Amino acid sequence: MDALFFWLFAVVAIVSSVLVVGQRNPMYSVLLLIVSFAALSGLYVLLNAPFMAVLQIIVYAGAIMVLFLFVVMLLNVTKEDEGNDPKPRFVIGPGPRRLGAVLAVVLAVQLIWALRTIADAPFMADGVGTTVKDIGLRLFREYAFAFEATSILILVAMVGAVIIARKDR
Amino acid sequence: MLPEPTLNTYLALSAVLFSIGTAGVFLRRNLITILLSVEVMLNAVNLTFVAVDRFLGTVDGQIIAFFVITVAAAEAAVGLAILIALYRHRETLSPDAFTTLKW
Numbered sequence: 001m002d003a004l005f006f007w008l009f010a011v012v013a014i015v016s017s018v019l020v021v022g023q024r025n026p027m028y029s030v031l032l033l034i035v036s037f038a039a040l041s042g043l044y045v046l047l048n049a050p051f052m053a054v055l056q057i058i059v060y061a062g063a064i065m066v067l068f069l070f071v072v073m074l075l076n077v078t079k080e081d082e083g084n085d086p087k088p089r090f091v092i093g094p095g096p097r098r099l100g101a102v103l104a105v106v107l108a109v110q111l112i113w114a115l116r117t118i119a120d121a122p123f124m125a126d127g128v129g130t131t132v133k134d135i136g137l138r139l140f141r142e143y144a145f146a147f148e149a150t151s152i153l154i155l156v157a158m159v160g161a162v163i164i165a166r167k168d169r
Numbered sequence: 170m171l172p173e174p175t176l177n178t179y180l181a182l183s184a185v186l187f188s189i190g191t192a193g194v195f196l197r198r199n200l201i202t203i204l205l206s207v208e209v210m211l212n213a214v215n216l217t218f219v220a221v222d223r224f225l226g227t228v229d230g231q232i233i234a235f236f237v238i239t240v241a242a243a244e245a246a247v248g249l250a251i252l253i254a255l256y257r258h259r260e261t262l263s264p265d266a267f268t269t270l271k272w
Contacts, residue, residue: 002173002174003171003172003173003174004171006171006174006178007171007174010178010182013182013186014182014185014186014189017186017189017190017209018189020189020193020202020205020206020209021189021190021193021196021197021202021206021209023202026199026201026202026205029201029202029205030201030205033205033208033209036209036212037212040212040215040216043179043182043216044216044219046174047179047219047220047222047223048223049219049222049231051231052215052219052231052234052235055235055238056215056238059239059242060208060212060238060241063242064208064241064242064245067245067246067249068201068204068205068245068249071201071249071252072201074253075201075252075253075256075262077199077201077262100191100192100195100196101196103191103195104188104189104191104195105188105192107184107187107188107191108184108185108187108188111184111187111188112181112184112185115177115180115181115184118177120175120176120177121175121177121224122173122175122176123175123223123224130222130223130226130228130231134228135228135231135232135235138228138232139232139235143232146236150236150239150240153239153240153243154239154242154243157242157243157244157247160247160250161246161247161249161250162250164247164250164251164253164254165249165250165253165254167257
């Protein structure tokens with residue numbers, strides 16, 4: 001049963017991610033990315049990490065993607081600006097783009113080849129200390145400083161975003 | 170029947186997703202889509218953290234993934250603010266249009 005769900009979520013995640021990159025209209029890209037995030041959230045549930053699954057939906061799909069949607073609607077850019085290249089060509093496009101496509105394929109091949117050289121490792125038995133309580137205790141003890149530093153980072157990012165996007169300068 | 174997923178399966182899936190994100194950053198000519206591709210890459214890394222976490226039976230990976238999410242939120246906010254400022258300046262979102270710093 002787990003295997004069926006894993007492959008279902010994996011296929012959904014990969015297909016929607018490919019479509020995110022392949023779409024011309026940024027609006028569709030954002031909506032497809034939400035589908036991809038939902039699939040990843042399902043994978044987190046399969047990995048015994050319900051906290052991450054919920055966080056993925058609430059913070060990523062709920063907050064960050066809404067921010068993206070707002071900007072897409074605000075700027076109203078439905079078409080990609082192709083510049084002086086009238087026909088979009090992916091693999092045989094101009095130099096840097098062609099190189100980029102090749103590099104991405106090489107990266108995927110390399111990563112998967114690296115994984116093939118190590119032994120296949122099954123997961124540990126279920127129920128090994130990954131409850132929300134464990135995460136909370138560890139987060140507010142060992143990682144308390146990092147947590148506070150993150151709150152300052154968010155504050156600075158918020159102020160910075162407001163100042164950068166301000167109209168009068 | 171389908172093969173049971175192991176740690177390597179999850180890591181391979183993560184590698185594929187990361188490569189898709191990389192390809193997006195290189196191939197797209199729209200700053201919004203490039204930012205979205207970066208989010209895809211960040212999610213692939215998060216999947217690695219959570220999968221290895223499950224393998225080792227710890228919670229540290231999930232906490233790091235939590236920090237990755239918060240940093241991604243900050244990055245998205247600042248990135249989109251810069252994008253709005255650039256669009257106001259040049260009326261386009263093509264990264265080829267912003268070459269003032271190019272020598």
